[in-house]
Amino acid sequence: MISRTFRAETMILALEEVKKELGTDALVVSARQIPGGQPWQVWRKPLVEIVAVRLEPGEDASVVIQTGEKQKSVSTDKKTGMKDLNRKDIALPKKMNVPSALRAGRETEIPAAVRAETVLKKAAGEIEKESLPVAASQPLEDSVEIRGKKIKPKPANDGKLELIQKLGDDEKPQDLRIIQLKPDGKPVLPPLELPVLPWQPPQAEADGIEGAWPVLQKFYDQLVRQGVDINMVKRVCQISADTLGYQTAMDARRLGEHLRRQLEAYVRVQREPAQREHRVICLVGPSGAGKTSFAAKLAVRYQKEMKRSVAWVCADTVRTGGIAEARAFTEAIGIPMQIAYTPGECAAIVDALHGNDLIIVDTPACNPRSEGSLIETGALLTAIPERTTWMVIPATVKENDMLNAAGAYAVFNPRALVISKMDETNSFGTVYNLGLRSQLPFAYFSYGAHRLDDLVPAAASRLVQALFTERFD
Structure with missing residues (x-):
C-alpha cells in the first residue's frame, strides 16, 4: 500500500494531484482544511489536505478503512488542548459558492475507499450546478470585527472562505467575530436621533459702531x-x-x-503740468474705458485753456473704427495726428513730434486678464522711454475688476489714475478704494459727452463730496 498526503488551495486541485500521482484507482482516506503559510503570517490562507492510498495487488480495502479511522482518532486527540476558531459562536455564511462537500466546516471527512476520480467529478458537477443561481444574485460579504474594530470585508463568491486572523498581542481568538451582512453589502445603521430644537430666525450682525450717536450713525451708514x-x-x-x-x-x-x-487726507491728486513742461502721455486701459474720448478732452483743454501745442499719436489700429474716430476728433480740434502700427513706428513718430508741448499716445485696449495683450502693450510702451503712463479706468466697473486691472497694469509703472464715466454711477466708494489701495494719484475726472466742459482736474474734495451726495457735480 502506497500512502501520500496532498495539500492544495482547493479540493479539486488536491484531487487532481491525487489522480496525477496515484492514478484513478487511488482511494481517499481523509480530507481536512488546515492553515496555510508560516505561523507568523497573519494573512495566511487555509489549505485542503487529502490523505490518499493506492492498493498493491492482493491488498484488502478494509485495512485502509481501519487505518483511516485510527488516524482520525489520533488527530482528534492532538486537538483537545488547542483553541479552535471554528466554534459554535462563530456565525459562518449560510450559503457559499463552494461544493457541498466543502460546506461541512473546517475539516471535512470523505468516506474511505472512495476513488479520487469519483470525488473529482462530483465536486466539479456541484460547482457547475451551484454557480448558476449564485452568479445571478448579488454576492455575499463577510465583515470581520476584532473587539469592535472592523476589517476590510472579503467577498464570498470565489468559492473560498478566507478566515482573517488579525490578532494583536493582547487579543485572543475569542475576540474574533464574523457578521453576515445583507446582499447589498451595506450594514443597517440605527436611525439617527437628533434633538428637536425650536426654530429661531438668524440674528443680524450689528450694523454700525458701538455707542455711536444718531448723527454719526447716519454718516456711518451712508459711507x-x-x-x-x-x-x-x-x-x-x-x-x-x-x-x-x-x-x-x-x-x-x-x-x-x-x-x-x-x-x-487719504486721497492723492496730481497737479496739472507747468506751462512749458514737455510731456509724452500714454493712455492704457481696458476696452470701453473711454481712452479716446479722454484723449480728445485732454487735447482740447491743453490747446484752448492752457494755450499749449498738442499732437496725437493713434496706436489703436486694432479696434474697428478706432482710426476714423481719432481722425474725426483731431480734425475737429485742429491738431496733427499720426498713425503708428508697430512699436518702432510709434517711437519714430514721437521723436518727430518732439517740438510739441504735449504728445498724446492712444494705445489699443489692453485686457488685464490676457498675457498676450499685456505683452503687446508693454512692447509699445517700452519703445517710448520718456513717457508718462496714465491708467484710464471707468467708474462703472466693479471694485474687484478695478483692483485686478490696477494690479495687471502695475508692470507699466503708471504715474496717475484717470477716472471716466463719473456721471454714469451713483456709487463712488469703489473709486475711493482704488486710490486708497493702489496709492496712485488721481489726475482727471471725466464725465459727460462734451469735449471741453466735462473734464476736470482731480480734486479730493469733489470725490469725497460725491460719497455723501451720491452724484458727481
Whole structure:
C-alpha cells in the first residue's frame, strides 16, 4: 500500500494531484482544511489536505478503512488542548459558492475507499450546478470585527472562505467575530436621533459702531452704502467721536465737515503740468474705458485753456473704427495726428513730434486678464522711454475688476489714475478704494459727452463730496 498526503488551495486541485500521482484507482482516506503559510503570517490562507492510498495487488480495502479511522482518532486527540476558531459562536455564511462537500466546516471527512476520480467529478458537477443561481444574485460579504474594530470585508463568491486572523498581542481568538451582512453589502445603521430644537430666525450682525450717536450713525451708514472700505469708515468715525464733543457731534453740518476732511487726507491728486513742461502721455486701459474720448478732452483743454501745442499719436489700429474716430476728433480740434502700427513706428513718430508741448499716445485696449495683450502693450510702451503712463479706468466697473486691472497694469509703472464715466454711477466708494489701495494719484475726472466742459482736474474734495451726495457735480 502506497500512502501520500496532498495539500492544495482547493479540493479539486488536491484531487487532481491525487489522480496525477496515484492514478484513478487511488482511494481517499481523509480530507481536512488546515492553515496555510508560516505561523507568523497573519494573512495566511487555509489549505485542503487529502490523505490518499493506492492498493498493491492482493491488498484488502478494509485495512485502509481501519487505518483511516485510527488516524482520525489520533488527530482528534492532538486537538483537545488547542483553541479552535471554528466554534459554535462563530456565525459562518449560510450559503457559499463552494461544493457541498466543502460546506461541512473546517475539516471535512470523505468516506474511505472512495476513488479520487469519483470525488473529482462530483465536486466539479456541484460547482457547475451551484454557480448558476449564485452568479445571478448579488454576492455575499463577510465583515470581520476584532473587539469592535472592523476589517476590510472579503467577498464570498470565489468559492473560498478566507478566515482573517488579525490578532494583536493582547487579543485572543475569542475576540474574533464574523457578521453576515445583507446582499447589498451595506450594514443597517440605527436611525439617527437628533434633538428637536425650536426654530429661531438668524440674528443680524450689528450694523454700525458701538455707542455711536444718531448723527454719526447716519454718516456711518451712508459711507458703508457707498462701498467705502469698512476699516476706513470705522477709523474716521471713531476719530470724530473721540475728537468732537457730544454737542458738536449732534450738528450734522460740522460733523460732516469733520468726516470729509479726514477722508480727503487719504486721497492723492496730481497737479496739472507747468506751462512749458514737455510731456509724452500714454493712455492704457481696458476696452470701453473711454481712452479716446479722454484723449480728445485732454487735447482740447491743453490747446484752448492752457494755450499749449498738442499732437496725437493713434496706436489703436486694432479696434474697428478706432482710426476714423481719432481722425474725426483731431480734425475737429485742429491738431496733427499720426498713425503708428508697430512699436518702432510709434517711437519714430514721437521723436518727430518732439517740438510739441504735449504728445498724446492712444494705445489699443489692453485686457488685464490676457498675457498676450499685456505683452503687446508693454512692447509699445517700452519703445517710448520718456513717457508718462496714465491708467484710464471707468467708474462703472466693479471694485474687484478695478483692483485686478490696477494690479495687471502695475508692470507699466503708471504715474496717475484717470477716472471716466463719473456721471454714469451713483456709487463712488469703489473709486475711493482704488486710490486708497493702489496709492496712485488721481489726475482727471471725466464725465459727460462734451469735449471741453466735462473734464476736470482731480480734486479730493469733489470725490469725497460725491460719497455723501451720491452724484458727481
